[in-house]
Amino acid sequence: MLRYALGRIGQTVPIALLVTILIFLLIKLVPGDPASAILGDRATDASVAALRHQWGLDRPIWEQYAVYMRNLATGNLGTSLRYQSPVADMLPARTSVTFFLVVYSLVLSVAIAVPLALVAAAYRDRWPDQVIRASMALPLAAPAFWVGILLLIVFSLKLRLFPADGYGGGFADHVRHLFLPALTLSYAFASVLCRNLRSSLVDVLQTTYVDFARAKGLRRRVVLFRHVFRAALLPAVTLIGVRLTYAIGGSVVIETVFAIPGLGSWMVDSILARDYVVVQTLTLMFALGTMLINLATDLIYPLFDPRLRMG
Amino acid sequence: MTTLAGELAPPRAARTRVPLGLAAGAAMLVALLGGSALAPVLTSYDPYAQNLNAMLLPPSAAHWFGTDNYGRDVFTRVLYGAAIDLRIAVLAVVFPFVFGVVAGAVAGYLGGWADAAVMRAVDVITAVPFMVLVIAIVAFLGPGELNILVAIGVVDWIVFARLVRGEVLRDKNLEYVTALRALGFSRARIVLRHLLPNALPPAAVFLASDIVLVILTTSTLGFLGLGVRPPAPEWGLMISEGRTFIYTGWWAAAMPGFACMYAGIAFILLGDGLADLLRVRGQ
Amino acid sequence: MRAVISFVVAVGLALTLFGPAGAAGYKTVVQFGVNRAADNLDPVTQDANPNIWAFMQIYQQLVRVNVKGDGFVPDLAQRWTVSPNGKTWTFYLRPDAKWSTGDPVTAADAAWSLQRAHDLDGPWKWALEAVQSIAAADDHTLVITLKEPWAPFLSDVSLFSNSILPAKIFRDAKPEDISNKPVGSGPFMLTEWRKGDEIVMKANPHYFEKGRPRTSELHIRYIPDDNNRMIALQSGDVDGIDYPPFSQISVLRRDPRLDVQLNPSTAVSHVMLNVTQAPLNNVKFRQALSYATDRAAINKGVCYGFCVPATSFMPLTTLYFNKGLKGYTYDMDKAKALLKESGVPTPVTLTAMLWAGAGDPQTATTLLKGMWAPLGVTLNLAPLDRAAATQRMRALDYQVFVSGWTNDVPDPSELANYEFDYVTAKSYHTGYHSAQMDKLLAAGMSELDPAKRRQIYYQIQDLAIQDAPLIWLYYAPYTIAINRKMHGFVQMATGPWLFKDVTVEQ
Numbered sequence A: 001m002l003r004y005a006l007g008r009i010g011q012t013v014p015i016a017l018l019v020t021i022l023i024f025l026l027i028k029l030v031p032g033d034p035a036s037a038i039l040g041d042r043a044t045d046a047s048v049a050a051l052r053h054q055w056g057l058d059r060p061i062w063e064q065y066a067v068y069m070r071n072l073a074t075g076n077l078g079t080s081l082r083y084q085s086p087v088a089d090m091l092p093a094r095t096s097v098t099f100f101l102v103v104y105s106l107v108l109s110v111a112i113a114v115p116l117a118l119v120a121a122a123y124r125d126r127w128p129d130q131v132i133r134a135s136m137a138l139p140l141a142a143p144a145f146w147v148g149i150l151l152l153i154v155f156s157l158k159l160r161l162f163p164a165d166g167y168g169g170g171f172a173d174h175v176r177h178l179f180l181p182a183l184t185l186s187y188a189f190a191s192v193l194c195r196n197l198r199s200s201l202v203d204v205l206q207t208t209y210v211d212f213a214r215a216k217g218l219r220r221r222v223v224l225f226r227h228v229f230r231a232a233l234l235p236a237v238t239l240i241g242v243r244l245t246y247a248i249g250g251s252v253v254i255e256t257v258f259a260i261p262g263l264g265s266w267m268v269d270s271i272l273a274r275d276y277v278v279v280q281t282l283t284l285m286f287a288l289g290t291m292l293i294n295l296a297t298d299l300i301y302p303l304f305d306p307r308l309r310m311g
Numbered sequence B: 001m002t003t004l005a006g007e008l009a010p011p012r013a014a015r016t017r018v019p020l021g022l023a024a025g026a027a028m029l030v031a032l033l034g035g036s037a038l039a040p041v042l043t044s045y046d047p048y049a050q051n052l053n054a055m056l057l058p059p060s061a062a063h064w065f066g067t068d069n070y071g072r073d074v075f076t077r078v079l080y081g082a083a084i085d086l087r088i089a090v091l092a093v094v095f096p097f098v099f100g101v102v103a104g105a106v107a108g109y110l111g112g113w114a115d116a117a118v119m120r121a122v123d124v125i126t127a128v129p130f131m132v133l134v135i136a137i138v139a140f141l142g143p144g145e146l147n148i149l150v151a152i153g154v155v156d157w158i159v160f161a162r163l164v165r166g167e168v169l170r171d172k173n174l175e176y177v178t179a180l181r182a183l184g185f186s187r188a189r190i191v192l193r194h195l196l197p198n199a200l201p202p203a204a205v206f207l208a209s210d211i212v213l214v215i216l217t218t219s220t221l222g223f224l225g226l227g228v229r230p231p232a233p234e235w236g237l238m239i240s241e242g243r244t245f246i247y248t249g250w251w252a253a254a255m256p257g258f259a260c261m262y263a264g265i266a267f268i269l270l271g272d273g274l275a276d277l278l279r280v281r282g283q
Numbered sequence C: 001m002r003a004v005i006s007f008v009v010a011v012g013l014a015l016t017l018f019g020p021a022g023a024a025g026y027k028t029v030v031q032f033g034v035n036r037a038a039d040n041l042d043p044v045t046q047d048a049n050p051n052i053w054a055f056m057q058i059y060q061q062l063v064r065v066n067v068k069g070d071g072f073v074p075d076l077a078q079r080w081t082v083s084p085n086g087k088t089w090t091f092y093l094r095p096d097a098k099w100s101t102g103d104p105v106t107a108a109d110a111a112w113s114l115q116r117a118h119d120l121d122g123p124w125k126w127a128l129e130a131v132q133s134i135a136a137a138d139d140h141t142l143v144i145t146l147k148e149p150w151a152p153f154l155s156d157v158s159l160f161s162n163s164i165l166p167a168k169i170f171r172d173a174k175p176e177d178i179s180n181k182p183v184g185s186g187p188f189m190l191t192e193w194r195k196g197d198e199i200v201m202k203a204n205p206h207y208f209e210k211g212r213p214r215t216s217e218l219h220i221r222y223i224p225d226d227n228n229r230m231i232a233l234q235s236g237d238v239d240g241i242d243y244p245p246f247s248q249i250s251v252l253r254r255d256p257r258l259d260v261q262l263n264p265s266t267a268v269s270h271v272m273l274n275v276t277q278a279p280l281n282n283v284k285f286r287q288a289l290s291y292a293t294d295r296a297a298i299n300k301g302v303c304y305g306f307c308v309p310a311t312s313f314m315p316l317t318t319l320y321f322n323k324g325l326k327g328y329t330y331d332m333d334k335a336k337a338l339l340k341e342s343g344v345p346t347p348v349t350l351t352a353m354l355w356a357g358a359g360d361p362q363t364a365t366t367l368l369k370g371m372w373a374p375l376g377v378t379l380n381l382a383p384l385d386r387a388a389a390t391q392r393m394r395a396l397d398y399q400v401f402v403s404g405w406t407n408d409v410p411d412p413s414e415l416a417n418y419e420f421d422y423v424t425a426k427s428y429h430t431g432y433h434s435a436q437m438d439k440l441l442a443a444g445m446s447e448l449d450p451a452k453r454r455q456i457y458y459q460i461q462d463l464a465i466q467d468a469p470l471i472w473l474y475y476a477p478y479t480i481a482i483n484r485k486m487h488g489f490v491q492m493a494t495g496p497w498l499f500k501d502v503t504v505e506q
Helices: A002-028 A034-039 A045-054 A061-073 A087-122 A127-141 A144-158 A171-177 A179-205 A208-215 A220-257 A263-273 A276-304 A306-310 B002-007 B020-037 B074-110 B112-126 B130-141 B145-171 B175-182 B187-223 B235-245 B251-282 C002-018 C049-055 C107-119 C153-157 C175-180 C226-234 C246-253 C283-291 C295-303 C332-342 C359-375 C386-394 C413-420 C422-429 C435-446 C450-467
Strands: C029-034 C063-065 C072-074 C077-082 C088-093 C131-138 C141-146 C188-194 C198-203 C217-222 C240-242 C258-263 C267-273 C348-355 C377-384 C400-406 C470-475 C478-483
Touching: A002 A061, A002 A276, A002 B112, A002 B130, A034 A045, A087 A127, A087 A179, A087 A220, A087 A263, A087 A276, A127 A179, A127 B187, A127 B251, A144 A179, A144 A220, A144 B187, A144 B235, A144 B251, A144 C226, A171 A179, A179 A220, A220 A263, A220 A276, A220 B130, A263 A276, A263 B130, A263 C386, A276 B130, B020 B074, B020 B251, B074 B112, B074 B145, B074 B187, B074 B235, B074 B251, B112 B145, B130 B145, B130 B187, B145 B187, B175 B187, B187 B235, B187 B251, B235 B251, B235 C226, B235 C246, C029 C226, C063 C153, C072 C077, C088 C107, C088 C153, C107 C131, C107 C141, C226 C240, C226 C246, C226 C478, C246 C258, C246 C478, C267 C359, C283 C332, C283 C359, C283 C450, C283 C470, C295 C359, C295 C470, C332 C359, C348 C359, C348 C386, C359 C377, C359 C400, C377 C386, C400 C413, C413 C422, C413 C435, C413 C450, C435 C450
Parallel strands: C029 C217, C029 C240, C348 C377, C348 C400
Antiparallel strands: C063 C072, C077 C088, C088 C141, C131 C141, C188 C198, C198 C217, C240 C478, C258 C478, C267 C400, C267 C470
């Protein structure tokens, strides 16, 4: 197990390096010039050139990459071109917002999906199952930003139940401020999780060891919860990992819709301002987050394997 | 992107009834495509014609979906927009599908350095969230339809590659393949004639749900101002332009959203139905 | 007992009227939602309204433009004199002004700040171009000598880039150090800046005007989307917002809790034309486009009737604005005739660059597309992000671009030079260059007699209309919506907000 874990971690490192090159090349080739954008309409050509030089934008691309990697290695994440302050200083506050949002959306998804999946599986092919499956198919087809806008109209504008922007101060305030965005992020996740969990529950219910457990005389509900549900969690864990990385990607759009000061809205702002240092660092952060989640999923996976437990 | 494929994995119990979803999805799509193609006949409005005396009119008999802030008929624009969104969706998945299937088959069958190269590329692209990478690439290339196709193409092929590679890996050591090899069949022939036909159906099933993802991505890019150029009636762009008027004209943003959802459901049904059909065949 | 009651009432009244920040019944924090985030608070190197409007709470200048934007009021300088030859200006600083650190503001600080603004190669360098030398005569007297008499000098000194900063603290500072930790003598001081999110300011305890600011904290929150910002206001999350969109003004006005203001501005919205390329190098063709532009329709489609169609390149409130001008009135027949005269073969295709996601300019460009079509001109829209668009504009690598200007000073020279002097900014990045115009611009800078100057700027306006390197669309008011519980809020015609008198009822 330890060897497996170390090996899996070892695989991640070269990939992370390749990812930095990919990201670096992408951003460097963008047409348009950060110096012009920062100095604005009224800057002189000389001051634009001076700023380009100051930032090393006139040096060969590989030199810039080498400098970037050296800085990364020493924990220097660069200086925001737009705000002229270290990205590392601005990162923690925004990361915690996005982290809160993503975990919140995960909790909401599980809270929505698990009960529905259990009901659907228990009533397989009867009307509760049909209704749940049909209603869970709808969210998959709706654009998240559009659902966010609809939620904003109904719950913020009409009902005045939730705020329309920001993060608030304090845990309770965060929960209130991020409810709508987390719900928006979670609905597609809940839908996929519910459908997936239902089908694996149905599959497990048909396997022999469930029959065996039933034969032992265990009550139906006990069988469903103790044996079937645990077995069905196996694919769900993988799925949660994959969907978490989706939620990270989705946060880019949702934070923009709900004006939340997280990494995603910062990313969109920075792309529009050509703040390439920030875009680089954020893309790297998103990638690192994704790689960590994938790693965690792979490491957790064996723990949930029912065959190991049954044995 | 593997999620939709995962949930569509063939169950063990086969259903014998005709896949209703397939028929329903196909019917919905035909209706949408037909409506879009016949749009000039179906409505008397021009999707671009401005009429500042008819700004933000609510839905009525004259304007089924109301009008937007330029006085343009939203229903007309939604219909014309279907051509844009569906065209992008279909075009955007063609390259990743073909490239992904070929790369996956080659990687799976040859193994060794080919497999390593493909899989490292897959790993790198997987490491960046889909939406983040697509947005970054479009930001790099600039907005526009062709650039959306390129961005999605660069990112989206990995799912098909992984899917097909898995299928090929599983099948290549089956007895009949070993037998073919022993009989001296060429690698290309084994892959093309025997392994690919078995690997394609799951990829095709996934294709339907991938189109849904691409429709959502296109509209998201339009929403962020990185998509198709205004004043094109692209659904995401329409939502983006219409959302300023949620107080005075909710229909301008809501209607294209429903259109997006309608198209998505059609493809989901199509995919589910296709999966059912293949299961029945498989039995 | 009665005495006690009257004492309590008196104290209560005193607190209400002159009360320090946080008096009973009032909020201690003003929350204000803005549509763009500040990114640089160094007055000399920055170039954007969100920055200026934020740091105007922190810094003072020698002289300030008045609220209406047509004259000057004392700020750090109590009074000023100019020598008979017009070359020596003496400013007498108020002795009671202090930095937020508690140290006194001296003429040496002012001399250093202006020298820095003069020397630094920034976007506002032109404002002190006429200056020969700057010197502190004593602690509170500043003497500025000019190379030649300079008509708009007071106007230039009032510019935000000539804010006075503490020399002792910033003598060796880089622009970003000033931006990140600004120190000034204004009503507020920066305490926390979560960039791209929120600026937190606290009342400067050493501000010279006693009892101001009346609220102890000011939070400027970045809420980019119009809907989020309006909902935040209506739900009481913020006390006021800037830029509610024109389309929503009438809706917001139906909410009795809100005060929706249309404040006079110095804004002019226009279409930049790249006159260095065919067919836009053809003046008749540009005139044809100008006549084919229906300003009334644009006022309706973009501003929902809340703007004024533009008749000159100058904003309405600018000194020497010619009220008698009609500009280009919509006339499709004339446009078609001019197009024929121009010899430009139709159909013509032009590409309009626009900032991706920009609201009003995008609407205006879309409307132009509809208006120019009958003329045989196809206008394609090409959204670009701000950076790429700015770069193209600078390189004269575009055809048509809808943008806008806001005056920072009442004098017309800032805008006239930027817009028609090739050397300053390639004539607002249109590439327009006219010897006749150059002569008029130079005359406008050196002529000291107001009546003669007026005539010069009238001629400039006429020539601008005739040559049409830009198409001027409309004058938009600043839109602001505040909760009626907020009192004392003022927005200046040059844009900045004044928060020092603001109180917010609980």
